Amino acid sequence: MGKILVNENEIVVPGQELAEGMDYLPGDDVYREKDHLYATKIGIIKLSGRLVKLLPLTGSYMPRRGDNVIGKVVNVGLGGWRLDIGWMFEANLSVKDASSEFIERNADLSKFFNYGDWIVAEIINVTSPRYVDITVKGPGLRKLGPGRIIHVSPSKVPRIIGKQGSMITMIKDSTGCKITVGQNGMAWIHGEDPEKEIIAVKAIEKIQAESHIPGLTDRIKEFLERGQ
Amino acid sequence: MAYTKRVDGRKIDEMRPMEAKVGVVDRATGSAMFKIGKTIAVAAVYGPRDLYPAHLQNPSRGVLRCNYNMMAFSGSGDRVRPGPSRRSKEISLVTEKALLPSLDLSAYPGGVIDVYVELIQTDAGTRCAGITAAAMALADAGIPMKELVSAVAVGRVGGTIVLDLNKEEEDYEGHATDIATAFTTRSGQVTLLQMDGPVTKEELKKALELAREGCQKIKELQVKAIKEKYGTKNGGEE
Numbered sequence: 001m002g003k004i005l006v007n008e009n010e011i012v013v014p015g016q017e018l019a020e021g022m023d024y025l026p027g028d029d030v031y032r033e034k035d036h037l038y039a040t041k042i043g044i045i046k047l048s049g050r051l052v053k054l055l056p057l058t059g060s061y062m063p064r065r066g067d068n069v070i071g072k073v074v075n076v077g078l079g080g081w082r083l084d085i086g087w088m089f090e091a092n093l094s095v096k097d098a099s100s101e102f103i104e105r106n107a108d109l110s111k112f113f114n115y116g117d118w119i120v121a122e123i124i125n126v127t128s129p130r131y132v133d134i135t136v137k138g139p140g141l142r143k144l145g146p147g148r149i150i151h152v153s154p155s156k157v158p159r160i161i162g163k164q165g166s167m168i169t170m171i172k173d174s175t176g177c178k179i180t181v182g183q184n185g186m187a188w189i190h191g192e193d194p195e196k197e198i199i200a201v202k203a204i205e206k207i208q209a210e211s212h213i214p215g216l217t218d219r220i221k222e223f224l225e226r227g228q
Numbered sequence: 229m230a231y232t233k234r235v236d237g238r239k240i241d242e243m244r245p246m247e248a249k250v251g252v253v254d255r256a257t258g259s260a261m262f263k264i265g266k267t268i269a270v271a272a273v274y275g276p277r278d279l280y281p282a283h284l285q286n287p288s289r290g291v292l293r294c295n296y297n298m299m300a301f302s303g304s305g306d307r308v309r310p311g312p313s314r315r316s317k318e319i320s321l322v323t324e325k326a327l328l329p330s331l332d333l334s335a336y337p338g339g340v341i342d343v344y345v346e347l348i349q350t351d352a353g354t355r356c357a358g359i360t361a362a363a364m365a366l367a368d369a370g371i372p373m374k375e376l377v378s379a380v381a382v383g384r385v386g387g388t389i390v391l392d393l394n395k396e397e398e399d400y401e402g403h404a405t406d407i408a409t410a411f412t413t414r415s416g417q418v419t420l421l422q423m424d425g426p427v428t429k430e431e432l433k434k435a436l437e438l439a440r441e442g443c444q445k446i447k448e449l450q451v452k453a454i455k456e457k458y459g460t461k462n463g464g465e466e
Contacts, residue, residue: 013454014367015330015375015414029372038414040332040372042458057458059370060257060276062335088276088339129337155370212459 008047011057012039018052027053057212061086061154061184063123063132068141070149070182071134073117076110083119086154086184089130093121097135118144118188120180144180147190150201152208154185159211160204167207167217174224175200199227231386235396243380243392243442248360248453250368258369260453262361265394266351271361272344273369279340290336294324294343296358302350304395319355326359326379326410326420332372341371352395352406353381359410359420364450368457378446379410379420382435384427391438407432409439413447416440 002021006012018030019037026032029041030052039045043054063069063085071083071091080094095103098112113119120141121134136142152160160181161168172179177191177200187204191197203220210216234240244265253259256272263269279285296319298308323345333341343365345358356379363377383393386402398406405425411418418436427435 011455011458013376013451014373015412016451017414031374038374040374041370042367042454056370058258058368088278088336129335129339 004047004052006045008045010045011042012045012054013042014038014040018045018054023050025051027051029054029056055155057155058153059155060088063087063091063126063129064183065123065126067123067183068120069123069134069184070118070120070144070180070186070188071184072149073113073115073119076113076115078106078109081109081113083121083134085121085132085134085182086151086186087129087132089132091121091123091132091134093119093134093136097124097133097137100137113143118149120144120182120188140180144188145190147178147188148197148201150187150189150204152181152185152187152204154183156208156211157181157183157185159216160187160207162217167220170217170221171200171203171224175203199224202227231388231390231400231402234385234390236394240388240390241438241441243445244394246446246449248364248449250364250453250457256365256369258365258367258371260361260364260368262357262364264353264357264360264392266349267353267357268347268349269354269357269361270346270348271358271365272346273341273362273365273371274344275341275369276336276339276371277342279338284340285338287337288334290333290339290341292324292328292331292333292341292343294320294327294345294362296320296323296345296347296355298347298350298354302347304351319358322355322408322420322422323359323362327362327366327377329417329419330363330373330375330377330412331366332374335372341366341369350395352393352398353408355379355408355420355422356381356410360446360450364453367454375412375414376447376450377410377419378413378443378450379408380439380442380446382407382409382439382442384425384431384435389431389435389438391442407435407439409436409443411440411443413443413450 002023041056043056046053069085071085075082082090085091125133175196181187247263249261252261253272258273359379384405385397408422410420
């Protein structure tokens with residue numbers, strides 16, 4: 001019979017044996033050799049039935065279809081734009097996905113998005129690692145205005161957003177800042193009051209640094225109350 | 229002239245005191261420090277990132293590129309001439325070959341993972357310390373790897389097989405053979421085996437056994453260092 005060798009929420013390292021026997025199935029970042037399961041990344045174990053899942057605690061962003069990401073325009077071509085989304089290859093934003101209004105052929109595309117502009121976009125297709133297509137058509141997808149961009153670890157994004165957005169809403173309400181967090185670990189923050197903007201940045205950095213210690217929500221709440 | 233007592237008083241199967249730390253370079257994707265005796269290696273991993281010139285790219289999987297460098301002030305004797313040398317190029321290559329079997333780079337076709345190993349202080353066993361540090365740095369960078377890799381030197385000093393030679397033993401007058409080894413820590417495959425000097429078949433077998441045991445101890449330290457960074461507690465609230 002199969003045997004599980006790790007506990008739920010346990011931190012594992014690459015090569016660590018997770019389960020024995022064919023009863024358990026490998027999830028993402030877990031591999032099987034003969035009848036043993038091993039981890040391939042540093043992460044936390046989540047067990048759901050027979051499936052052994054590993055939530056990586058580290059690593060760079062990997063584009064996935066449906067993700068909302070923040071990217072920077074690095075190239076303006078004739079048929080669209082190229083954006084840096086924190087992946088090793090640039091993402092492609094074609095004209096048809098850029099705007100619902102009609103864009104004339106041979107139009108100057110830099111009028112819509114220029115070099116250095118930051119954009120919230122959704123990944124519509126990952127054909128291969130090299131070809132990532134994104135769109136700006138959709139709710140909440142837009143060119144970002146003034147504000148600041150901070151980089152966080154992509155694995156910490158779910159923590160920053162919280163359950164049903166509870167954490168991010170708390171920071172937004174408390175500081176009055178506008179915040180958008182991309183799945184790729186880039187966050188845009190804009191506040192009328194620069195002091196409060198800094199508090200929001202610090203809160204996000206705090207979440208990132210302390211996400212593995214229990215009682216995070218309470219500590220962030222206290223931090224936000226103390227901050228002003 | 230038999231070598232019965234080691235110059236620093238260690239047992240023949242005893243390694244120098246070790247230290248490991250993960251996450252020492254802030255701007256790197258992943259990084260680690262490994263110290264064994266007076267040898268200190270710092271490894272930093274950057275990437276996956278786009279690889280140019282394009283002829284270096286591999287369309288089916290990512291490329292691993294290692295760079296081993298001894299810093300100018302690192303040795304005990306003369307200043308080490310900076311920049312690539314015949315020796316450092318060779319060690320860069322064997323480092324790459326030692327790490328590659330444990331990595332799965334199929335998710336990064338056309339990309340590269342750069343590993344920079346800097347030796348800030350050297351007292352023999354530098355390539356092994358570099359590989360050990362690089363393995364931790366790669367794990368820290370979240371590159372999928374089947375298992376960790378640890379490396380240690382063994383050797384024959386004046387007819388005795390000893391583990392983890394220091395510089396004094398390497399330069400032993402009665403002749404010393406230095407064998408650098410690296411093992412994958414789970415399946416126990418040999419990924420590095422270099423030898424400099426004569427040794428018999430039996431001695432080599434014995435040396436490899438000694439190195440294998442040493443690597444297991446190093447692995448425990450590697451795991452400890454990783455868990456120190458990522459916390460031994462659970463993943464917080466859910």
